[in-house]
Amino acid sequence: MKLEIDLKQLKELRILDLRNNEFSNFPEGIEELINLEYLYLSENNINSIPDTIYKLPHLKFLHLSGNDLNSIPDTIYKLSNLEYLYLSGNNNLNSIPDTIYKLSKLKYLEFRGNNVIG
8 A cells, every 4th residue: 555645844833744655665754754752553564664664753753653663764763852662463473683782762562472582
């Protein structure tokens, strides 16, 4: 499924809720939403997080549960304001990068129901 909205035009958007769609990729132009604080992309078919996610400097809440993620980019640590990260129910996810420990403001990390082996 492709989002038929030009996200680049929504520069002041703070909350984007795209749960329960059939996206297999992050919506195009999402990295242009520099004021975005809350991003809900759970229950889609997304299999990867683009390295450009770090271009969202104000992101505090990232909900990616119930997708098909197989990895988390090393650049995740560049989301310096991230406080809540939901990764549960991504059956193909079997590791998280060590850079996740650099998320100094992270208050809640959920990754139950994955194949992460520690």
